[in-house]
Amino acid sequence: MRSKAWRWVDRLPPDLRASLDRTPTLITLPAPQAVDQLDDTATIGDYIVHFPPAILRDDTAKFVRLTYPGYMVVLFPPRSTIELDSAAREMQFSSFCEERLAILHARPNDLDAQKDLASLKKVLLLLYEKAAAIDRVEEFERPDMNGFIFWRANGGNHSAADIVLPANRAGCPIWFIDEGRLTLDGVHHYLASLRFEHR
Numbered sequence: 001m002r003s004k005a006w007r008w009v010d011r012l013p014p015d016l017r018a019s020l021d022r023t024p025t026l027i028t029l030p031a032p033q034a035v036d037q038l039d040d041t042a043t044i045g046d047y048i049v050h051f052p053p054a055i056l057r058d059d060t061a062k063f064v065r066l067t068y069p070g071y072m073v074v075l076f077p078p079r080s081t082i083e084l085d086s087a088a089r090e091m092q093f094s095s096f097c098e099e100r101l102a103i104l105h106a107r108p109n110d111l112d113a114q115k116d117l118a119s120l121k122k123v124l125l126l127l128y129e130k131a132a133a134i135d136r137v138e139e140f141e142r143p144d145m146n147g148f149i150f151w152r153a154n155g156g157n158h159s160a161a162d163i164v165l166p167a168n169r170a171g172c173p174i175w176f177i178d179e180g181r182l183t184l185d186g187v188h189h190y191l192a193s194l195r196f197e198h199r
Helices: 002-010 014-020 082-090 096-105 108-113 117-130 184-193
Strands: 025-028 040-044 047-051 056-059 064-068 071-075 134-142 145-153 158-165 170-178 195-198
Touching: 002 014, 002 108, 002 117, 014 117, 040 056, 047 071, 047 184, 082 096, 096 117, 096 134, 096 145, 096 158, 108 117, 134 184, 145 184, 158 184, 170 184
Parallel strands: 025 134
Antiparallel strands: 040 047, 047 195, 056 064, 064 071, 071 170, 134 145, 145 158, 158 170
């Protein structure tokens, strides 16, 4: 079984194979400040979201698209993570966030450290879930939320953040689309400025 697992790893395209060896860097974002009169807001699902004012915005029933100089941001409504947490517990994880963290920290060399078939299959499943051509992955945290940043998926101009709101057992994706001026540091600042209020 271990040799078959390694054959699967070695047959992956070079970009996917390289992504399996990457693990997230942990960054700490500052807590959001009190309500800024310059903030803009949108009601998305059951939440009021505060964000930096955009030069253009497009509100739809399913998302809000915001245009800034040199990049766009797409905000999606937070959804309950209760079902995802339940599925994660079937894999012996305490939550969906813990399972995602295990996926992102899994590396091929972990295969050789497994002592039994069950643990080997679990690591292989984590690696299978991880295999994606992403330039960089970061884990972020701040007092009221945490999550992951996926920078430059598939080498293109799209990046994303998966946000978890632990107090509300909810989470949502945010898309970042580079149009010439988006930086990873800019993504950090944007995430630090976001605030979610449950209605």
